[in-house]
Amino acid sequence: MEYNIAVVNSSSFGQIFTEHWQELEKIGSVKRFMLPTDIDGKSLAEKLHGYNIIIASVTPFFNKEFFDNMDDLLLISRHGIGFNNVDIKAAKEHGVQVAIVPQHVERNSVAENELANLMALVRRVVPSSERERAGRYQDRAQFMGNEFSGKTFGVIGCGNIGSRVAELFSIFGGPVLVNDPDPHVSGEWLTNHNVEQVDLETLLKRCDYISLNASLNDGNYHLINSETIKNLKKGAYICNNARGALVEEKAISDAIESGQLSGYAADAMEVEPVPADHPFLKNDRVILTPHTSAYTYECLHGMGEKCVSDVRNIVAGKRPVRELTHTID
Known part of the structure; x- marks a missing residue:
């Protein structure tokens, strides 16, 4: 044949x-x-x-x-x-x-990239680096960030990759909350990594840093939207390396503008490639990467x-x- x-x-x-x-x-x-x-x-x-x-x-x-x-x-x-x-x-x-591809193949690569993007976002790595390249060393005081140690972390979708993100979050010593209607983790795993299962509203209200790792389905399309964002802890950060359509992008932009959300990092967008006029590309509180989480x-x-x-x-x-x-x- x-x-x-x-x-x-x-x-x-x-x-x-x-x-x-x-x-x-x-x-x-x-x-x-x-x-x-x-x-x-x-x-x-x-x-x-x-x-x-x-x-x-x-x-x-x-x-x-x-x-x-x-x-x-x-x-x-x-x-x-x-x-x-x-x-x-x-x-x-x-x-x-x-x-x-077997899930374990991408597990470390995607989870580590999620943490890298989130840390770059929180510590203002990209805009401060661009300012240094432009010879604007004197602007460095504009790029204040936050620490990760002792903060509260949230993971939405605790499967193969989400569970690894939770493990990485646990090294910072703060509580880790997960929201998943069907988490593929054992009770022993939850205890060993100081992880607590909670509902979505609780997670949004309590967490300083939130990672989206859910699979996309009819029940969670635009899961993070103008209504759910109202429950968000003021000043929180969100990172999305799962599926772009988990968030309503305009709601993200509005939340950053209002100060409800401090920043958003995404390796997945609802439309890819991202249109050149997308407002995220003009916002230094947003980090976008071109779906490269698996690129190790x-x-x-x-x-x-x-x-x-x-x-x-x-x-x-x-x-x-x-x-x-x-x-x-």
Whole structure:
């Protein structure tokens, strides 16, 4: 059988670790596609006509319309975690296997980047560095920050990555609150890391620093909005390395302007790439990074290895490995 492999909207697969691309070329023809993030299903199927294996990034959305118009597709292997942009039911109806990178591969990389972005935000690293480059050393008193030691931390979404963020927060000695209707952590883990489970309102009212790590679903779209922000502790900071649509972006801007929110750091936005006229880009109380939380050598190597193994399994007539969510002990 002839295999045609499409790498869709991934700017990193096969770039740093070229051996992963070369391994796929041993199996079949390989081509990279960079398509509009909001491309409709039928147009997406037309663009990928003739390809029976797809390595997929976080966009575009492979919906029912896509599968209804896509013949002979065998596999979608996500170069990342989560099934947010794949209609799993439609894939199953059409006999298409869907696989993701095991959660542990991205755990440290994303959680550490979350902490790095948050610390840079709180200590005003980016604007103060820009002022130094501009020869404005005398402006340094404008860049006052806050300490992390002894503060109260909140994690919304305590799964694979959120639990690691909570562990990192715990090193500062303050209480760590988590909000998750179905946390994948044990009671022993909660005790060992001084973590308390609370409702969302309590978390927002008590926490100085808040990390968003929830998966996106119908129940938490714009979870942080103009109403929930009213419960926010005045002067708190929020960091979001999960999904951009967890927050209502205008509400974030308004809260920063009013002083209710001291700053916002995000590695994920509702629309990516971020439009050039987005108000976040003009606000030095906001740090944006271009969805690079997984961009460590260790993480990208593991992600690429998993995608290659998925393709090998399909070619060998085997099912790709699909890791189930596990409990953190």
